[in-house]
Amino acid sequence: MDGALVRAPQIFWARSRAGHILTTVYTTLYYGHMATETITVTPTQPSACCPLPAPHFHEDDGAEESAALFKALADPTRLRILRAISSVNELCECNIVPAFGLSQPTISYHLKVLREAGLVQSERRGQWVYHTVNQKALLGAVRNLTEIA
Numbered sequence: 193m194d195g196a197l198v199r200a201p202q203i204f205w206a207r208s209r210a211g212h213i214l215t216t217v218y219t220t221l222y223y224g225h226m227a228t229e230t231i232t233v234t235p236t237q238p239s240a241c242c243p244l245p246a247p248h249f250h251e252d253d254g255a256e257e258s259a260a261l262f263k264a265l266a267d268p269t270r271l272r273i274l275r276a277i278s279s280v281n282e283l284c285e286c287n288i289v290p291a292f293g294l295s296q297p298t299i300s301y302h303l304k305v306l307r308e309a310g311l312v313q314s315e316r317r318g319q320w321v322y323h324t325v326n327q328k329a330l331l332g333a334v335r336n337l338t339e340i341a
Contacts, residue, residue: 257310258336261329264309269294270302274311278325285321 264270269292276291277283285303289296303323306312310329315322 254336258333261309261311261333264305264311265333267302267305270306273299273302274306274325277312277323282322282324285323288323 273288276288289299292299303312307314311326312323313326
């Protein structure tokens with residue numbers, strides 16, 4: 193290798209407070225001696241592929257209510273209860289318990305979650321509680337999904 197010039201680049205990444213700094217270290221063999229040359233390149237701001245619209249994501253856009261509603265709909269038992277109530281327009285809690293084979297406290301908990309999400313409205317008549325589906329809240333959930341799509 194006498195008299196040969198060989199350059200072998202080695203690339204290293206180092207993180208700084210300003211972002212990524214690309215450091216390329218060239219190792220040069222020249223006449224049997226090794227010399228190292230370091231070149232540091234600081235990248236400029238990356239350009240976006242398209243202009244970004246002005247952010248308009250507000251805290252009062254109803255996202256918390258929608259999240260609670262979808263969380264209530266995420267349980268298969270609650271979906272079945274909602275479907276059962278919807279199929280007959282109004283259902284007494286005394287009919288829901290034997291139909292699902294779950295304990296009364298479990299059914300009461302699921303109905304409470306549906307009620308707090310606004311999906312079910314409850315009305316006490318004597319010792320029984322009758323439940324109806326809140327169609328407005330259910331259609332609002334569908335509208336929220338279509339706005340995303």
